Amino acid sequence: MRRVVITGAGTINPLGHDLPETFAAMKAGRSGIGTLDFRDADRLSIRIGAQVKNYDPQTHFSRQELVLFDRFTQFALLAAREAMGRAGLTVEGALAERAGVVLGNSGGGLGTVEDNYRTVFEEGKNRVHPFVVPRLMSNAAASQVSMAHNLRGPSYTVASACASSNHAMGQALMLIRSGMAEVMLTGGSEAMLCFGGIKAWEGLRVMSRDACRPFSANRNGMVQGEGAAVFVFEEMEHAKARGAEILAEVAGFSMTADASDIVMPSREGAARAIAGALRDARLNPEDVGYINAHGTGTAANDKTECAAVAEVFGAATAGLMISSTKSMHGHLIGGTGAVELLAAVMALTDGVIAPTIGYEAPDPDCALDVVPNEAREARVGAVLSNAFAFGGLNAVIALRSAP
Known part of the structure; x- marks a missing residue:
């Protein structure tokens, strides 16, 4: 089997405008959550x-570019630019046809949608800008990234709610494994923080009014975030041949469907995804030192996820650390798995486990080592990153230390 490695990473998110700022914030346990600042x-x-x-x-962008770029596209382009720079990669010649991009996104250009609804329904105008569709379409970010970096191979967008980024990265892994590509830019981007974006989620009654406290007995809901993270996935021998620095190996991936409820998570479906990722990566439970949890801070998710982890890992939970970085950067919906994979990479490259901040009281239904409130130095050789979406869609990625 062709092996796949990560040779570059980039991000812009509530913790930082690039990778070093984000890692520093995660190590410090700094929160990016605050009072919302936008119209209405x-x-x-x-x-x-x-x-x-x-x-x-x-x-970052010219006036002509900003006419075409919704906020979620801007974030994706900035993250991709940093990832390619860190990978030291320029795509040209024959490689262009064997390089592509798969990004996760759930809301598309929601800011563009809202602005133009206001134009038509609130202001009573009968015309909108001719580039509204190229701005709001969910594939806008992937398409703009492909054009920015001459990626002429498999390029598309995955939209599966909160699992979008993990699904996208899993697809990128499989495209390289199969021989359809040598290099893939992959990850996710989201920018749903606008009046309509928050108002829609309010209706579900799963939002916290004060903080995101995953796994804490007094947790009271999720907090929305925005941003992007993009990675350069590369066939291992291709990366070695050009002398690239390898951050981690993408060892395995699994995806399952609960096929049971549109909003309530399933322990069984999550457990099958976790076990499947271990199997695909040829890892035993005791090989994994850290899991970046989906950990939304809702009563249903956290309890179900902990039960699924306990079921799969059994006695190996005694040596397992699990944390939710959503406590710091919020829930980025379609982009969340990508930003959270940064914490998984940091665990392998820097030997630092990002904490679950805001943890105040133990919950017997979440009786795992959740790395409460302070980052922890620990050497781990393999990690998982979980994503469990509305619709009962589960996606888990396994990483190993660089070969």
Whole structure:
């Protein structure tokens, strides 16, 4: 089997505008959650979120580009730019046809949608900008990334709610394994923090009004975030031949469907995905030192996820660390798995386990080592990253230390 490695990573998210800032924030246990700042936020019941602050699009893109780029596309382009730079990779010649991009996204250009609904319904105008569709379509980010980096191979978008990024990265892994590609840019991007984006989630009554406290007995819901992370996945021999630095090996992937409920998670479906990723990676439970949990901070998710982990790992849970970085950067919906894979990479490259901050009280239904409140130095050789989406869609990625 062709082996796949990560040779570059880039991000912009509520913890930082690049990879070093994000790693520093995760190590410090710093929260990116605060008071929402956008039009009509005062009309919302939920007024907190994890926004990308101090961000000026005009410092990164021209006026002509910004006409075409919704915020979620901007984030993807910036993350991809950093990832390619860190990978030291330029795609040209024959490689272009064997290089592609698969990104996860759930909401598409939601800011563009909202702005134009306001134009038509609130302001009463009968015309919108001719580029509304190229801005709002879910594949806009993947398409713009392909054009920015001359990626002429398999390129598309995966939309599966909160599992979108993990599904996208799993697809990228399989494309390289199969021989259809040598290099794939992959990850996810989301920018749903606008009035309509928050108002829709308010209706589900799963949002916290004060903080995201995964696994804590007094948790009271999730907090939305925004941002992107993009990785360079590369066939291992191709990476070695060009002398690339290898951050980690993408060892395995699994995806399952609960086929039971549109919003309630299933222990059985999650457990099958976790076990499948271990099997695909040829790992035993005791080989895994850390899991980046889906860990939304809702009562249903955290309890179900802990039960699934306990079922698969059994006695091996005694040496297992599990944390939810959503406590810091919020839930990025379609982009969340990508930003969370950064914590998995950090565990392997830096020997630091990102914490679950905001943890205040133990919950007997979440009786695992959740790395509460402070990062921990620990050497691990293999890690998992979980994503469990509305619709009962589960996707788990396994990483190993660089070969």
